[in-house]
Amino acid sequence: MPADRLLLIIEDDATFARTLGRSFERRDYTVLLAANLDEAALLLQQHSPGYAVVDLKLSDNTSGLACVQMLHKHDPAMLIVVLTGFASITTAVEAIKLGACQYLAKPSNTDDIEAAFGHVAGIAEVELTTRSTSIKTLEWERIHEVLVETGFNISETARRLGMHRRTLARKLEKQRIK
Structure with a gap:
């Protein structure tokens, strides 16, 4: 682990970012907050953090x-x-592929994130499931893949998937991860 303990949090939910930041500060990290790519780029001009937590959808x-x-x-x-x-x-x-050491689904807490910083090399003993992936899971992953490709544009995603925009909106509402 880098010794400097300078952490950059890129999160557009200001309340969550502050809460997460305070939690890391209690663990002796120095925390920088950015709400988007541009703010993060400005911070990188003056700082060189050893750690970063990045929200996938800004x-x-x-x-x-x-x-x-x-x-x-x-x-x-x-x-x-x-x-x-x-x-x-x-x-x-x-x-x-782009350089992250770990990928965590919310809800994740400070313990999970700090543990992820420590598990950079990966673990070969991860339990493998005996169940095959369900059709619903495959559908959800395809929808999300196209959402990412379109910059989370619902109308364009629905067009590319060949479905009505309202149908896609209903599917997204059902699958919301809390």
């Missing part, structure tokens, strides 16, 4: 994956954890 329609790419380019040794309420295999794979 309110300005920027994907957190772009933030991961920028952070990794800035410092390939930075430990980056992607935190999301919209988890999918596709975005998990892309996050790791």
Whole structure:
């Protein structure tokens, strides 16, 4: 683990970002907060954090994956954890390819995130499931993949999937991860 304990949190939910930041400060991290890619880029001009927590879906329609790419380019040794309420295999794979060390689905707490910073190499003993992936899960992952491709534009996603916008909106509401 990097010794400097400087953490950058890129999260558009200001309340969650402050709460998470305070929790890490109690663990002796120095915390920087950014709500989007541009704010993070400005902070990187003056600071070199060793850690970052990045929300996958930011309110300005920027994907957190772009933030991961920028952070990794800035410092390939930075430990980056992607935190999301919209988890999918596709975005998990892309996050790791772009430089994240871990990918966590919400709800995750400070313990989970700090443990993720410590498990960079991966664990070969992870329990494998004997169940095959369900059709609903495959559908949800495909929907999310297209959402990411379209910058979370519901109308364009529905068009690309060949479904009515309201049908897609209902499916998204049913699958909401809390």
